[in-house]
Amino acid sequence: MRKENQADIVNTSEEGPILKIEHLNISFRQYESGTHQTQLDVIRDLDVEVRAGEMVAVVGSSGSGKSLLAHAVLGILPYNAVQGGRIFYRGSELTRERIERLRGNEIVMVPQSLSYLDPLVKIGKQIKRGRKDKKTADKLRGIFKRYDLNEEVEELYPFELSGGMNRRILISTALIEEPRLVIADEPTPGLDLRVAKRAMGHFRELADMGAGVLVITHDLELALETADRVVVFYAGCTIEEAYRSDFEKEENLRHPYTKALWRALPQHGFQFIEGTQPYVKEMPEGCPFSPRCDMCTPQCKGEVPYREMRKGRVRCLYAK
Numbered sequence: 001m002r003k004e005n006q007a008d009i010v011n012t013s014e015e016g017p018i019l020k021i022e023h024l025n026i027s028f029r030q031y032e033s034g035t036h037q038t039q040l041d042v043i044r045d046l047d048v049e050v051r052a053g054e055m056v057a058v059v060g061s062s063g064s065g066k067s068l069l070a071h072a073v074l075g076i077l078p079y080n081a082v083q084g085g086r087i088f089y090r091g092s093e094l095t096r097e098r099i100e101r102l103r104g105n106e107i108v109m110v111p112q113s114l115s116y117l118d119p120l121v122k123i124g125k126q127i128k129r130g131r132k133d134k135k136t137a138d139k140l141r142g143i144f145k146r147y148d149l150n151e152e153v154e155e156l157y158p159f160e161l162s163g164g165m166n167r168r169i170l171i172s173t174a175l176i177e178e179p180r181l182v183i184a185d186e187p188t189p190g191l192d193l194r195v196a197k198r199a200m201g202h203f204r205e206l207a208d209m210g211a212g213v214l215v216i217t218h219d220l221e222l223a224l225e226t227a228d229r230v231v232v233f234y235a236g237c238t239i240e241e242a243y244r245s246d247f248e249k250e251e252n253l254r255h256p257y258t259k260a261l262w263r264a265l266p267q268h269g270f271q272f273i274e275g276t277q278p279y280v281k282e283m284p285e286g287c288p289f290s291p292r293c294d295m296c297t298p299q300c301k302g303e304v305p306y307r308e309m310r311k312g313r314v315r316c317l318y319a320k
């Protein structure tokens with residue numbers, strides 16, 4: 001692993017968080033009817049923390065802003081995005097220069113889209129990124145074995161593989177490094193359950209070896225098998241932070257939406273709630289969940305702070 005200059009690192013003890021995201025805001029500038037510019041706020045006041053040795057799952061439905069969170073950390077937001085708030089890595093701010101230096105070695109991402117694979121480069125070369133040493137070759141062989149990939153795959157191009165195989169290649173590309181921070185954005189779609197669990201187990205191992213792991217997924221059930229903590233996203237904000245053990249009982253959970261997710265789990269009878277997450281352009285005032293919430297009062301239209309509660313956090317005025 002390429003190491004950073006000690007001067008860059010304020011917090012070298014593994015006590016403090018490896019990744020700390022504070023009050024992240026992301027909006028998009030959009031032009032409507034020619035020159036009229038509007039601003040679309042897609043992530044609001046988002047706080048997430050990952051410690052070394054910890055696996056944190058970010059769970060939320062489609063369009064809630066999970067990929068944007070990953071892209072903000074990796075410094076790869078689209079050009080029309082405006083970012084506010086701060087991101088710290090090992091105690092000091094993750095500036096653009098710093099992330100460019102660390103991306104792909106110390107900080108790796110397993111991207112959500114298969115389009116991150118280069119269609120013109122053979123798989124083996126793509127994963128090894130030009131390295132020809134024995135250690136890399138051995139490591140690749142080990143990773144391939146774990147993901148049921150034959151050695152011949154190294155000589156193939158992405159278009160010659162199935163979606164599920166390419167998904168495994170994306171995971172292999174990130175994990176051939178010795179990352180300190182792994183951000184995996186929906187790493188398991190298209191994988192059968194056995195391989196999906198193996199991939200989650202692999203992330204867990206990296207955490208056990210001391211890395212910080214942030215896994216983004218809409219699959220709460222899978223997340224609960226391996227993650228230490230779960231951060232729940234709803235319409236661009238974090239509404240709850242809970243421990244895996246909190247999911248053993250509904251009353252341990254804090255936010256009405258997290259409780260609804262709990263009731264929708266297969267073992268609790270697939271009980272789904274009415275309605276959908278609001279679209280960014282039609283965001284209600286105050287709590288974004290209020291239109292679907294039984295406990296909603298006029299106060300929920302005002303500011304709803306993210307507060308500490310029973311070692312976790314919640315964004316609800318009435319959570320107990």
Ligand SMILES: Nc1ncnc2c1ncn2[C@@H]1O[C@H](COP(=O)(O)OP(=O)(O)OP(=O)(O)O)[C@@H](O)[C@H]1O
Pocket residue numbers: 028040042060061062063064065066067068069078080112186218280
């Ligand atoms: N370049 C862009 N310009 C405008 N809006 C965007 C842009 N990229 C993303 N968005 C909007 O930001 C919101 C969050 O997108 P994001 O991809 O982070 O969601 P997600 O939680 O990862 O969803 P999924 O589970 O489907 O991957 C969406 O409403 C999306 O339409």
Ligand code: NI
Pocket residue numbers: 066067068112185186
């Ligand atoms: Ni996404």
